[in-house]
Amino acid sequence: MGAELSTAKELLGRLVAFDTTSHKTNIPLIAFVEDYLNRHGIDSVRVPTADGQKASLFATIGPSGTGGVALSGHTDVVPVASQNWSTDPFTMVERDGRLYGRGTCDMKGYLACVLALVPAFKARRLSLPIHIAFSYDEEVGCTGVRPMIAELGKTLVLPRMVVVGEPTTMTVVDAHKGPVRWSVDVTGKAAHSSMPHLGVNAITYAARLLGELARMEEELKRLPPNPRFDPPYTSLQVTQVEGGTASNIVPVPCWFGWEIRRLPGYDGMDLDQRLRRFAAEHCLPEMQRIAPETGIRIDITNEVPAFEAGPNSAAVPLALKLAEQNATFAVCYATEASLFQRGGAPSVVIGPGDIAQAHKPDEFLHVSELEKCLAFLARIADWCETG
Numbered sequence: 243m244g245a246e247l248s249t250a251k252e253l254l255g256r257l258v259a260f261d262t263t264s265h266k267t268n269i270p271l272i273a274f275v276e277d278y279l280n281r282h283g284i285d286s287v288r289v290p291t292a293d294g295q296k297a298s299l300f301a302t303i304g305p306s307g308t309g310g311v312a313l314s315g316h317t318d319v320v321p322v323a324s325q326n327w328s329t330d331p332f333t334m335v336e337r338d339g340r341l342y343g344r345g346t347c348d349m350k351g352y353l354a355c356v357l358a359l360v361p362a363f364k365a366r367r368l369s370l371p372i373h374i375a376f377s378y379d380e381e382v383g384c385t386g387v388r389p390m391i392a393e394l395g396k397t398l399v400l401p402r403m404v405v406v407g408e409p410t411t412m413t414v415v416d417a418h419k420g421p422v423r424w425s426v427d428v429t430g431k432a433a434h435s436s437m438p439h440l441g442v443n444a445i446t447y448a449a450r451l452l453g454e455l456a457r458m459e460e461e462l463k464r465l466p467p468n469p470r471f472d473p474p475y476t477s478l479q480v481t482q483v484e485g486g487t488a489s490n491i492v493p494v495p496c497w498f499g500w501e502i503r504r505l506p507g508y509d510g511m512d513l514d515q516r517l518r519r520f521a522a523e524h525c526l527p528e529m530q531r532i533a534p535e536t537g538i539r540i541d542i543t544n545e546v547p548a549f550e551a552g553p554n555s556a557a558v559p560l561a562l563k564l565a566e567q568n569a570t571f572a573v574c575y576a577t578e579a580s581l582f583q584r585g586g587a588p589s590v591v592i593g594p595g596d597i598a599q600a601h602k603p604d605e606f607l608h609v610s611e612l613e614k615c616l617a618f619l620a621r622i623a624d625w626c627e628t629g
C-alpha cells in the first residue's frame with residue numbers, strides 16, 4: 243500500500259499539471275494516460291470529439307468480451323479564473339496531510355488511484371474485467387461522457403457495474419438530483435428613455451417571467467418532500483441575469499439563466515411549458531402590439547437525469563460491502579452515474595475527497611482519502627478475481 247500511495251500521489255501531481263479546464267483540450271492528459279496504460283501492456287480506445295480537441299478513454303484489464311466493473315471519472319476541472327489561490331493551482335503541493343491543486347478533489351485523485359493500481363490489477367487473475375472509463379466536459383453538464391456511453395454494448399463492452407468516483411468521502415451515494423438548465427432571451431425595442439411608451443422594455447418583461455419563476459419555486463417547496471435530499475424538494479433558481487445597454491435607452495436585450503434540480507421521479511417539463519404559456523399569455527401580446535419584432539426565446543441548454551440506483555440494484559449492496567459501509571446517501575449535485583444507469587450499467591457514486599472542497603480556491607484532498615480509495619479499489623479487484 244505504501245508504494246501504491248506514493249505512486250498515486252505522483253500520478254496525481256502529473257494529472258493536476260495538465261490544465262484540463264473544461265473549455266480547453268484534454269488530449270495531452272489522455273495521451274499521458276494512454277501511454278501509461280500502454281507501458282503496462284493495456285490497450286485503450288479513444289472516443290474523440292469531431293474536432294479531435296477532446297476525448298474519452300476506455301480500457302479493459304482482464305478478460306475481454308465480458309462486462310466487469312468500470313471505474314469512471316471525468317478528466318476536466320472547473321476554471322481557476324477569478325479565484326484567489328495561495329499557490330499555483332496546476333502545481334500540486336502537499337502540506338499537513340493535504341494535497342492542494344485544482345482537481346485534486348474533483349476528481350483527479352480518483353483517477354490517480356485507479357491508475358496507480360493498474361499494475362496490481364494486471365497482476366491479478368481476474369475472472370471479471372476492470373474497465374477504465376475517463377471522460378471530459380463533465381463540469382459543463384455531463385456532456386462528454388455521452389458519446390462513450392452510446393458505444394457501450396456496441397463497440398465497447400457494457401460494464402456490469404460502474405463506480406463513478408466523484409468526491410463522496412468514500413461513502414456510497416445511490417441517488418442524486420437531476421438538473422435542467424434554461425436560457426431565456428427577451429428582445430425588446432429601443433427608444434429614448436424619456437419616451438418609454440415608444441419602446442418595449444426587455445427588462446420589464448424579463449422581470450414578469452422571473453416573478454412567475456419565483457411563484458413556481460415556492461410551489462415546488464410545498465410538494466411532498468423527499469427527506470433523503472437536502473433541500474428535500476426540487477429546487478428552482480435564477481442563476482444569471484444580464485440586460486440593458488445604457489441608462490438613457492429603453493433596454494432591448496435581457497437574458498437570464500435558470501435551473502431546477504429535480505428529485506428522482508420528476509421530469510420538470512411542466513415548468514418549461516408553464517413558463518412558455520406565461521410568456522405567450524402575459525408578455526408577448528403586449529410586447530408585440532408595440533413592436534412585432536420583439537420576442538421571448540426559451541431554450542433548454544442542459545439536462546442530466548436524476549439518479550436513483552433503486553432497491554433492486556446489485557451495484558449498491560456490492561459497493562457497500564467493498565466500501566465497508568452500511569448506509570447509502572443521496573446528494574444534490576449531478577454526476578455521470580445517472581447517464582451510465584440510463585445506458586444500462588448499474589451505477590454507484592463513491593470516491594475520495596469532500597465535495598465541500600471541490601470547485602474552490604485552494605482545493606485539496608486529504609492523503610487519507612487516497613489511502614481509503616486505494617484500499618476500496620483493491621477490494622474491487624479481489625471481488626473481480628473471485629467473482
Ligand SMILES: [Zn+2]
Nearest residue numbers: 348349380408
Ligand atoms: Zn466532478
